[in-house]
Amino acid sequence: MNRRKKYRFFVICCLALDLLVMLLLGYQYLDRKIPDEIQISRDSGENAEDVTEVLSPPLVTFEEAVTVSQDGGYILPCKLLGYIPFKDIKVTPVDDQEVYVSGSTIGIYMETEGVLVIDTGEIQDQNGETKEPAKNIIRQGDYIVSFNGQKISTKKELISDIAELDGTAVTLEVSREGESIPVSVTPVKDTKGDYKLGIWVRDDTQGIGTLTYVDQNGNYGALGHGISDIDTTQLLNIRNGALYKAQILAINKGSKGNPGELAGFIRYDDRNILGTIETNTKNGIYGQFTKTADDGITLKKMPIAHKQEVRTGPATILCSVDGQVKEYDAEIKRIDLNHEDTNKSFVIQVTDEELLNVTGGVVQGMSGSPLCQNGKIIGAVTHVFVQDSTSGYGIFIENMLENTRKVT
Secondary structure, rough: OOHHHHOOOOOOHHHHHHHHHHHHHHHHHHHHHOOOOOEOOOOOOHHHHHHHHHHHHOEEEEEEOOOOOOOEEEEEEEEEEEEEEEEEEEEEEEOOOEEEHHHHHHEEEEEEEEEEEEEEEEEOOOOOOOOOOOOOOOOOEEEEEEOEEEEEEEEHHHHHHHHHOOOOEEEEEEEOOOOEEEEOOOOEEOOOOOOEOOOEEEEEEEEEEEEEEOOOEEEEEOOOOEEEEEOOOOOOOEEEEEEEEEEEEEEEOOOEOOOEEEEEEOOHHHHHEEOOOEEEEOOOOEEEOOOOOOHOOEEEEEEOEEEEEEEEEEEEEEEEOOOOOOEEEEEEEEEEEOOOOOOOOOOEOOOOOOHHHHHHOOOEEEOEEEEEEEOOEEEEEEEEEHHHHEEEEEHHHHHHHHHHHHEE
């Protein structure tokens, strides 16, 4: 093969690769724009034609709907360019629903299911040698649930058991990625004469967030994203928890490279408990709300919007930065109806000058702030963009309500 032919072959390969990349990116774009499943209003009498008109993605055509359930649910096949099978959309009719929308600041306290291992560490023994007894045995992110066959729930119980060690190996049962695993660790006597296992642990977490809604049955949803451990970055497995009244003391204004935060005060008193925390999921925290609006919590009845109703353009955000829930102007910039991370389904930008002057936009602690459009709640704020504090991600209210139904 001469030089000219080699060059031509190289150019053809590059063009083919570019075409392949374009096709993959185009497929990903359409996949995000067309949901795998949508809900429609049973009361309004929406049908397949209404669905296709709302979605109307480029290069995609819809086939005749196929009924699959007695409640009126059906499958809507769609094809690329009218010929290439793309995906089947599951359409489920549901009753119209209203929830009590909040925006009030809340305090959060959760206890883990077992004792969370943050990391393993080194111990200097009585001979001056450095040992790491738990290395490659216990992993960061493990939950210790029993000690020599005895169940443990708190760090205090674990410390008490370790204090009674005599140098013999101990058997710990750990929960790792949902699987129960027994491990054996031989303690090391440190320079003070105490036996240690060489592990760093935690059994609780707390923070500030925003209450999104309470449904007709008293079940609430908050944050719009799960609570992960700051060290392991893993979603926390929780044993129980509670919502508390919280007071904002200061606001660290967000800026480029600095997300900012609401600094609050939580008084951990039973009289200040607002509800239970029963589940911690990637789409938020959920439980039973036990207080009323008389306790300083804003609750406003509002219909929910299905995700296909959400439009780019003007919207509002409900949040409390001065002790009172107010409605601020914002804008929906981009919508992904089928994003792989459900709590990053659309991009919102704060446009209200009052809120921008106070917070710089979206700050930590505002997660869960309800987002409204056309008189309906469409979702909640979930994340802030580190490089642009005026903007962040949001989650559809549909996705949050799915977890509420599971709790119920």
